[in-house]
Amino acid sequence: MAYFPELWFTEKYTGTCGFTFKVKRVLNTQQSPLQRLDILETYDFGRVMLLDGLIMFTERDEFVYHEMIAHLPLFAAHEPKDVLIIGGGDGGTAREVSKHTYLNSITNVEIDEVVVENSKKYTPFVGSGFDNDRVNLIIGDGIEFVKNKSELYDVVIVDSTDPFGPAEGLFNVEFYTNVRNILREGGIVVAQAENAYYDKRWMMRSVNNMRKAFGVDNVAIYQAAIPTYPSGTWVFAIGWKSGEHPRDRFDSDRFEGLGLDLKYYNPEIHRAAFVLPNYVKEILKG
Numbered sequence: 103m104a105y106f107p108e109l110w111f112t113e114k115y116t117g118t119c120g121f122t123f124k125v126k127r128v129l130n131t132q133q134s135p136l137q138r139l140d141i142l143e144t145y146d147f148g149r150v151m152l153l154d155g156l157i158m159f160t161e162r163d164e165f166v167y168h169e170m171i172a173h174l175p176l177f178a179a180h181e182p183k184d185v186l187i188i189g190g191g192d193g194g195t196a197r198e199v200s201k202h203t204y205l206n207s208i209t210n211v212e213i214d215e216v217v218v219e220n221s222k223k224y225t226p227f228v229g230s231g232f233d234n235d236r237v238n239l240i241i242g243d244g245i246e247f248v249k250n251k252s253e254l255y256d257v258v259i260v261d262s263t264d265p266f267g268p269a270e271g272l273f274n275v276e277f278y279t280n281v282r283n284i285l286r287e288g289g290i291v292v293a294q295a296e297n298a299y300y301d302k303r304w305m306m307r308s309v310n311n312m313r314k315a316f317g318v319d320n321v322a323i324y325q326a327a328i329p330t331y332p333s334g335t336w337v338f339a340i341g342w343k344s345g346e347h348p349r350d351r352f353d354s355d356r357f358e359g360l361g362l363d364l365k366y367y368n369p370e371i372h373r374a375a376f377v378l379p380n381y382v383k384e385i386l387k388g
């Protein structure tokens with residue numbers, strides 16, 4: 103009788119626990135100049151992209167991350183015109199930002215072309231985000247891009263990998279300061295900031311560095327439930343150059359006007375995402 107050995111993948115969260123699923127097949131494995139990339143076909147999560155062995159997104163729950171990193175800052179921003187995405191090489195963030203059809207420009211700076219190529223080929227549900235003519239994709243280093251830039255943006259979205267390897271420099275004070283310098287008054291930055299359960303030090307590195315660049319009173323975090331990321335609850339750090347807390351800014355006219363068909367983000371979530379459990383509040387106090 104034929105013998106079908108099974109293939110399982112585990113992302114280790116610590117030395118002693120992790121997240122495991124069975125793999126139907128491996129669609130691609132590739133080493134780019136910057137990182138290892140794997141595309142898996144799974145039973146429970148559809149297609150999955152790994153970078154350096156860590157889950158970047160799954161077909162089943164990527165909508166949570168991409169809606170929350172894009173729509174929350176965009177609906178909080180006052181008449182946004184120009185958006186900059188740093189990272190986001192899979193196209194998921196560009197896909198969501200493109201739904202804001204009134205924008206003048208969407209610039210996406212991704213360092214690794216191999217991620218873009220693979221996403222277009224194997225995970226078009228996000229990769230097609232780059233098919234939109236309004237998305238200007240630049241293959242380059244986001245850290246360099248924000249240095250000495252003269253163009254201004256209303257919203258900057260940092261959709262990066264974890265804070266080591268290629269993305270390390272996207273979590274430091276210098277980077278956030280350069281981002282602040284290219285924001286218009288009232289402008290908003292959002293950065294994926296890991297989680298408060300397994301990786302509170304990384305989360306706080308992002309929050310503290312953003313605080314140094316924007317001021318303690320102009321930085322907050324919000325959370326979203328993402329089943330396939332460590333702890334299942336993901337943190338986004340948000341900084342604003344001036345004006346009201348983004349929790350209290352929500353352009354309902356623009357939201358109603360666009361009539362988006364979304365699966366996670368809604369006006370109630372916009373506010374509620376900023377409500378934090380006590381253990382997270384404690385961590386934020388430092």
Ligand code: AG3
Pocket residue numbers: 113156157158159167190191192193194195261262263264294330331332
């Ligand atoms: N970027 C953030 C992924 C972080 C996940 N970390 C992990 N699995 N250890 C996601 C990219 C999606 N556009």
